[in-house]
Amino acid sequence: MSTSSVSKGCFVFKPSAKKKKKTTTTTTTTPSLESHFSRGCEGAESSETRFKLCQDLWSKIKTDTEVLQDELHRNILDSLLDFTRKCSSTRQHSDWASQMRASEIPTAALVLGVNVPDHDMTFQSLSDLLQQSVTPHVASVQAKECGALKHLMKRVLEKFMGAVVDDDDEEEEEAEHVSTPLHSSMHCSLSALCDWYITKTKKSSSGTPGRKRSSPVKDEPSQPPVVIIFKDLEAFNPTVLQDFILICSRYIERLPLMFIFGIATSPSTIQHMLPYSVSSLLCVELFQSLSCTQHLATVIDKLILTPHFPFKINGKVMQVLISIFLYHDFSVRNFIKGLQLALLEHFHSQPLSVLCCKKKEALPNVMQLSQSDLERIRQLPSFKRYVEKQESQAQVSLMTDDAHLKEVCRRLIKDLRKYHKNYYPILRCLHTLTSSLPRYPLGKQIRELHLICLEKNVWENEDYQSAMKLLKMLAKDELNASLQKCADILQPVKSKKLKNALVQLEEHLARFKQLDTAATAVAPGGEESITSPAKKLQKKTDLFQLQKTLLEMNESRRAKKLSPFEILRNEALDFIDTLVKSHLSPPESQTLHEVCYYTSSAAVRRHLNAAPRTSIQTALSTPYYYLQNDSLKTEDGTVSNAAPDICIAYKLHLECGRLINLYDWLEAYSTVVSAAEGNHPASDNFGKVDEVKHARFIRAVSELEFLGFIKSTKQKTDHVARLTWGGC
Template sequence: MSTSSVSKGCFVFKPSAKKRKTHSLESYFRHGCESAESSETRFRLCQDLWDKIKTDTEILQDELNRKILDSLLDFTRKCSSTRQHSDWTSQMRASEIPTAALVLGVNVPDHDMTFQSLSDLLRQSVTPHVTSVQAKECGALKHLMKKVLERLMDTVVDDDDDDEGESERPQLQKSVHCSLSTLCDWYAAKTTKSSSGTPGKKRSSPAKDEQLQQPPVVIIFKDLEAFNPRVLQDFILICSRYIDRLPLMFIFGIATSPSTIQHMLPHSVSSLLCIELFQSLSCTQHLATVIDKLVLTSHFPFKLNGKVMQVLISLFLYHDFSVRNFIKGIQLALLEHFHSQPLSVLCCKKKEALHNVTQLSQKDLIKLKDLPSFTRYLEKQEPQEQVNLTEDAHLKEVCQNLIKGLHKYHKNYYPTLRCLHTLTSSLPRYPLGKQIRELHLICLEKNVWENEDYQSAMKLLKMLAKDELIASLQRCLEILQPVKSKKMKKACVQLEELLAKFKQLDTAAAEMTDNADDSFTSPVKNLQKKTDLFQLQKTLLEMNETRRSKKMSPFEILRNEALEFIDSLVKNHLSPPESQPLHEVCYYTSSATVRRHLNATPRTCIQAALSRPFYYLQNDKLKTEDGSVSNAAPDICIAYKLHLECGRLINLYDWLEAYATVVSAAEGHDPDSDSQGKVDEVKHARFIRAVSELEFLGFIKSTRQKTDHVARLTWGGC
């Protein structure tokens, strides 16, 4: 497999099929997995759970995009039927190209899924001639034309500058000329062929048949802002000349604002487009729906603790607004949890979890006893019970009861959370957050009823009007009714009784108001008399006591009763997960791992590699005790360490001499000899290469202040 070449090059030798080794996903999962004997079960549970989450996510995203996609389909059908009938010229000029401006938002990673769904729906119900292009593959007009023709016609398109490639192309593979006239001829042949049909087949109605004969040609520009404006302008001008022969339609994918079209296209070009605006659901609403359906539910046993949730939400809000990346973060946490937690075999449906408890090994039971939550549970038990828990059979039985309690906790937690959010989400200044995810994070940290914001929210709820309070309680009842839990059913009965009492308040309140008016005499009348200072003070005290002793109205009594019911519901079911024994089997807590994988810091990693090359190269000669770099380290590591000892400007000659001294010591020269620190051609070349690599990595840059100096772009030590 040797090669000979005049010039230097890189040659790739592909391994033979016999030598290739295929590794299953399960084998990768087992690598470095704790408690490898249960890794097969954990991998199966992880895969099943992720498949379920992925399926539900895709269904949810289809539902969220359904409205905007249906609007786009109606637009394409309307434009297609309009063009084929006499009202084409009455509604739009003959040279105008129907264009849909689809504003999707700045969450660019999510756009591919939307465009894929749109393309599939268009092919199924409107036209088979649909293609999409991206800016990175259309740097010039000929590239754009070539991509459009190749994807629509499914053939090879000749490029005028590719004569050499044309000569090397196999003769059996036909090619066509890169022009829209070629596309028009192909479209005419396609429509004529489809209109002829098969012999003996019954033809449909003329209008419907005509509509099927001339389906539109839809071109989707996925990232309009990234396109070269000049390329886009020329393409639109060319397409407008063929609109009478080719029923073209454009769909512009816009991430920022519809005004982008006016900024990119002059009026002479934009006037050739008949533009209609379509606005998709905002990414924040999309995230709220995903969290509501995937995270705040008891259907999935896997959970995230508060810190991990905060990391994922922060990455969403401050980096990319991508719901797709948020779901990828959940997938990462799911994989890490099942890979690193041996007791994650219990993170599944209740019936399967109870069965897996009976299959726990002696080693797993020891790890179960070491869980902090189980240790706290054990400390609260009686001495005799603590002794009994040393037996494996009794320990498994208790573990099954704790797993049942954990599932009951989740079944009651989320309905109660929604009820509290329903009551507090409309309060002034949103003391417990406007979004339910904010309230969820508060509840994950500590007892929410001990929070000052909770106390202020309850005070504000005591000021709610009757209609607002009844409407909120009615929504709470609708939340609790579908829950199949004894405690939630009991809460539903109490809530129904409260609502029935509210309905009977009108007549009772009127009677009590009349009685209160007859029996109440205000001390203010006594102030009309002439009195001294002592008498005035006595009268004011009587007024204050009367105001305090004033009886509350029936509505106020009932309102306090309703809020006490909500408060008891919160205190019973909204305790943080850490209060539940064995919560570690379901909750993933390593926020640092998620942040390290999803929010990478390449500069920090590069600096760590240059400062401590031993941990990357695993060479014993590079190992040092004090954290300094060995003189046997790679040249770039030595140059990097020396540059940290310099100021803002680095003298290249001094830097070279210091480098030569370190390298000479590594080569074993005597420090007192004349050759020590001597710069030869090889050391000079190695130093230049190391400096060039540091400049490429962004640690230094050339400066005009001094010709033989470079500017340092880092600060501090390693």
């Protein structure tokens, strides 16, 4: 095979006689996470307290997230456990042959969705549950480890038997590893696994003492199944998978095998990858997991739309995290990592985040604020707006008296907690009323409504006005059911204002129930007032009289009295509108909201949605940005001659045109390197190209070609083509 690389050569790597794997434990002194946290942060005097608050808050979020994910996956994992138990018990009874052929392998097709980064956590939970309650013999394999049938067989045997298999050829090391049966190709087969399984089951049935599992199983079968989990079925080589299934089908009578296929796309993948002659050997049962969008909605509902966690993100940051989720990976795990990044950045960059904690911790921390922290509070935009609304004497006290400022901050922190306690229940009530309206004027998901409320006053939105008009067209049963859901939302909330709101809402519901039992009386003469002008139309009349009669009919329709239900419906919706205007104002309207809200969406986007080419160009043009070496500090647009070779070559190539002469490039590079070595410009060796400089230059040019900055060209033999813009 030919190569188009700038550097061509032949390299020989002589294999060692024996690959020695050494496990050495080295103790290195590395800075603690706390020192990294305090490095470069503003307000270092409170960095320890902020770091502890950040750790405690993240531990709480992580714990709640794990519990939430276990609850979400409980149904699918319980179904898989029941499937494995059923297959295991069926095999040990006489009805094995009646329910499936002897050569069929029980297979669970687990459709997890395209959120691949989240699959590892699901499979880990599944493996743990299987080992605790069904069988100790569980092995998970990935496609990147099993490029060939031999590799797949080795990985499976390693997982079950606990042996270590080197990647070297067995023929070279056969003499050195005679004691290990797996190192002989004739023993690397399922027959060895069968012998191992028989030995294991005999030991367990004979009562040989061994290591106890964390959760012993009652009535454990004497022949527990051997479960193989294929984490990423689509990535496996179809030929390798087919051969492995064919081999396993020959041993199914001796070995109780069971497969679990992790599928990211569609169950039809099995038919596409396996021909009928192979797929007929599998007894497949389909399992569908919860969609990633539903998972995300639950995570947002439990972690973000709750007053239990004092840390909050504003609308722009939340929009960035949701956009990365929807347009990149559909990974809830990465969404939570983005939330963790925002949490860490907030406590690192905001000195006043020492107040971002629970009320019982925040109030004492207010009294311990330093003079610089109090000045930071006075400079907050929200606090400046608060001061402007006060009287002149109160303004002077707030700006000069530190003790008075601390007392006011304690009260403002309490008000901020009350705001969050009232905000989220009313948000859920509004979402309950509007989520079923046609075309979803305020969004189908509650996160969409939350984003609208974070931006501005929601009642000033045109979509809100449309939603209220649609609500006034609801039937009695629909409106009554929605209001009852709102009452259920407000029921557990411990807030005086919302308790009063609940009492008023229950009164409206009681009045709705009275309408069902009370007799509705028709207003006397109401129908007459409408139809009496119509009787005049039956008489002969002129054009003027006709116009007058039609106007009277229109006015009579307008003067029609509202029914008791319509009156009560309008009163109920006006009450909901009052609650919205009282409690759903945006967070920016609250004083000291900067303490709890993280607003730097650019930092989140830069860390989570990075541009690789921009980062590479920054590293090559400004190596000090990454290496933090003082000798690399230069003025803008220049590169130090002590920079790495690739940085020097990159800077020199920017000064060239579309085609770069390699010899001229080499001479310029040699001149810069000679200056870095301290050679005098008047010396004979200055700028001279020797073998070492030549080799370093070729390596730097090859790295630039690998990164995509240059390429070989056939226009001139000693030139390369530049692929970046700019230059001469």
